[in-house]
Amino acid sequence: xxxxxxxxxxxxxxxxxxxxxxxxxxxxxxxxxxxxxxxxxxxxxxxxxxxxxxxxxxxxxxxxxxxxxxxxxxxxxxxxxxxxxxxxxxxxxxxxxxxxxxxxxxxxxxxxx
Amino acid sequence: xxxxxxxxxxxxxxxxxxxxxxxxxxxxxxxxxxxxxxxxxxxxxxxxxxxxxxxxxxxxxxxxxxxxxxxxxxxxxxxxxxxxxxxxxxxxxxxxxxxxxxxxxxxxxxxx
Numbered sequence: 468x469x470x471x472x473x474x475x476x477x478x479x480x481x482x483x484x485x486x487x488x489x490x491x492x493x494x495x496x497x498x499x500x501x502x503x504x505x506x507x508x509x510x511x512x513x514x515x516x517x518x519x520x521x522x523x524x525x526x527x528x529x530x531x532x533x534x535x536x537x538x539x540x541x542x543x544x545x546x547x548x549x550x551x552x553x554x555x556x557x558x559x560x561x562x563x564x565x566x567x568x569x570x571x572x573x574x575x576x577x578x579x580x
Numbered sequence: 581x582x583x584x585x586x587x588x589x590x591x592x593x594x595x596x597x598x599x600x601x602x603x604x605x606x607x608x609x610x611x612x613x614x615x616x617x618x619x620x621x622x623x624x625x626x627x628x629x630x631x632x633x634x635x636x637x638x639x640x641x642x643x644x645x646x647x648x649x650x651x652x653x654x655x656x657x658x659x660x661x662x663x664x665x666x667x668x669x670x671x672x673x674x675x676x677x678x679x680x681x682x683x684x685x686x687x688x689x690x691x692x
Contacts, residue, residue, distance in 0.1 A: 471623075498677055509586075509669050509682030510624065523679055557623050561677040568614055568676050571623035 471560050471572035479578045480548050488543045488575045492560030498522070499541040500569060501533060504555040516541055517563055545577075553579045582607045584672050586683025593660050594691055601655045601686045603670035610672040613646060613653045614680070618667045627668075628655070629676075660690045 472491045480486050492499050498517045502510035512525035516535035530546040539560070545552055555576050559569040583606040593599050605613075611632040616624035630637045630644045630653065637644050643656040653672075657664060667687050671680040 500679065502680075507685075509584075509671075509684050510680070512679040512681070515679060525679065559680075563677055568612075568626055568629055569680065570626065571616070573621075573623045 471558060471570055473556075473558055473572040473575050475575060476573070477576045477578075479580065481580050482548055482550060484548050484579075485544065485546045486548060486577060488545075488556050488558075488577070490541045490543070490558035490560075490572060492539045492541070492558075493570050496560035496562050496570075497539050498561045498563045499535055499539065500559045500561070501541070501543050502557040502559065502571075503527075504557055504574070506554070510557055513543070548579045550579050553577060582672075582681045584670060584681050584683040586670050586686060588686060589684065590687045590689070592689045592691065595660060595662060597660055599655075599657045599660055599664070599688055599690075601668055601670065601688075603653050603655075603672075603683050605651050605653070605672040605681070607672065607674070607681070608651070609674050610651075610681075612673045612676045612678070613644070614671050614673075614676075615642075615644060615655050616669045616671065618669060618685075620666075624669060631676075657688075660688075662690050662692050664688060665690045 500515040501513040504510040514524040534542045555574040557574045559571045561569040614629035618624045646653040670683040
């Protein structure tokens, strides 16, 4: 059983640029959630994808968008990057309707200069 | 809005002592309460969880208690070891695959 993987590990961008982060869910999981974790804070829910559809969204602007693919992997896209977007971006996978919990990947550290 | 408060923000204990971290949640519809351990440079790792139909759950040195009336839940670590040193987060959600509302974290340091 493979765990949740994310790429890239680290990323440096400048303000105004766009970024795409990737997540491969744990084997057998069909739901992916994305979280933003600022330094010294708890993770904040961005959105969740289930069967390629957005299934809930947190308090993040529309420039944060996502995709889920037929193999349940997912992308997080952020447009018009701002300095405050610097954070650790985490994805978590789970099995909808299952009794199991959400398992997190190692995260992508994004730095916006 | 939905909120989870976590205390203390830092906790230092001697190896072998117990550590207790407390959380309070605001959403009455919350039914699932996981605890995650996050080591430096890694993603959160689930260490224990509890559902609202259970008041206490134990797994070796780790236990969690839930008081749904008071909207409180706590993590208890007994016989702490240096490798328990990490940041611990509590979270709450309506069900196990729903969005998690996290606390602000507790940095636990266990001194040998």
